[in-house]
Amino acid sequence: MRFVVYCFSGTGNTRWACDRLAAELRLLGQTADVYAISSDCTPPPPNGYDGILLGYPVHAFNAPVPVLKFLKTLPPAQKLLPVWLVRTSGEPLKLNEASGITPKRILGGKGYPVRGEFHYVMPYNIIFRHPDGMAVRMKRDAERAFPQDARAIAAGEGSLCKNGPFRRMVSFTLRVEHTAMPLIGRRFKATEKCVGCGLCAKICPQGNIMMVDGKPKFGKNCAACMGCSFHCPKDAVRISLLNGWRVNGEYSFEGEPAADADVIRYCRKSYLRYFREMEGK
Numbered sequence: 001m002r003f004v005v006y007c008f009s010g011t012g013n014t015r016w017a018c019d020r021l022a023a024e025l026r027l028l029g030q031t032a033d034v035y036a037i038s039s040d041c042t043p044p045p046p047n048g049y050d051g052i053l054l055g056y057p058v059h060a061f062n063a064p065v066p067v068l069k070f071l072k073t074l075p076p077a078q079k080l081l082p083v084w085l086v087r088t089s090g091e092p093l094k095l096n097e098a099s100g101i102t103p104k105r106i107l108g109g110k111g112y113p114v115r116g117e118f119h120y121v122m123p124y125n126i127i128f129r130h131p132d133g134m135a136v137r138m139k140r141d142a143e144r145a146f147p148q149d150a151r152a153i154a155a156g157e158g159s160l161c162k163n164g165p166f167r168r169m170v171s172f173t174l175r176v177e178h179t180a181m182p183l184i185g186r187r188f189k190a191t192e193k194c195v196g197c198g199l200c201a202k203i204c205p206q207g208n209i210m211m212v213d214g215k216p217k218f219g220k221n222c223a224a225c226m227g228c229s230f231h232c233p234k235d236a237v238r239i240s241l242l243n244g245w246r247v248n249g250e251y252s253f254e255g256e257p258a259a260d261a262d263v264i265r266y267c268r269k270s271y272l273r274y275f276r277e278m279e280g281k
């Protein structure tokens, strides 16, 4: 079978998960082509494929705006093309499953049935920096799940998350982020620490950063992916109202995974439940 993988990723977590699932599918003898959802490339339509994987990070219990916009550009399905959602998030809250509501609605309306949803908890790119041991355990647990998840996809299987009225209400309310973010993003700034390397402009998936006189200038299409502030080698990007939540610098993923006793206090029970579920797979 031939799978097309459409992936939006601000700081690399979702891209990593999609690449790993694609690699596992190839090991099973399937074809899997991965395309980024970004302003500087238009992924091909899914005609000619037998299934679709849609990768995105959870943003305020929703799918990011560029993902929803991309889904709206998909042509109506010409044959039965099942879809698997591939999500990453920083918290292990079940509420994150609400981020599948709108993608499922748009895809269903175009004749693409969502067959399964996969969710991997990965280190935060905003709010706070996860301790290294937590990051290592998240990555290790996702790694363990990929072969089994790829087998389910190759077999055309999967399960869907159920979202009741509470989740729908929270997800709908927090969609305010979609209108707020372009406004907040216009006020992003680079400090004097900026060395004008241009990396932020190069990686912005929205093409929202222009280098002007050797410094980044932020436009009005920010999708809050945090790529610029996370990857800046000088930690020079200030993210306006969200600055207190800024996370800068790659996670190392080296070292020992956090033991249960070292799991952070914030959402501790949910992290422990998630780790146990993943490790029992």
Ligand SMILES: Cc1cc2nc3c(=O)[nH]c(=O)nc-3n(C[C@H](O)[C@H](O)[C@H](O)COP(=O)(O)O)c2cc1C
Residues within 6 Å of the ligand: 008, 009, 010, 011, 012, 013, 014, 015, 056, 057, 058, 059, 060, 061, 062, 088, 089, 090, 091, 092, 093, 096, 122, 123, 124, 125, 126, 224, 225, 226
């Ligand atoms: C604007 C924004 C909103 C986010 N909202 C949530 C959220 O509602 N729940 C959650 O668990 N993680 C949230 N996160 C964390 C990301 O989903 C998580 O770090 C993800 O793995 C990032 O994936 P990426 O590297 O592919 O961009 C948010 C991140 C950003 C930047």
Ligand code: SF4
Residues within 6 Å of the ligand: 190, 193, 194, 195, 196, 197, 198, 199, 200, 201, 215, 216, 231, 232, 233, 234, 235, 236, 237
């Ligand atoms: S990545 Fe950082 S240092 Fe490089 S241009 Fe952007 S803000 Fe400046």
Ligand code: SF4
Residues within 6 Å of the ligand: 010, 185, 188, 200, 203, 204, 205, 206, 207, 208, 209, 218, 221, 222, 223, 224, 225, 226, 227, 228, 229
């Ligand atoms: S300006 Fe920064 S946060 Fe906004 S879309 Fe571009 S890289 Fe992402």
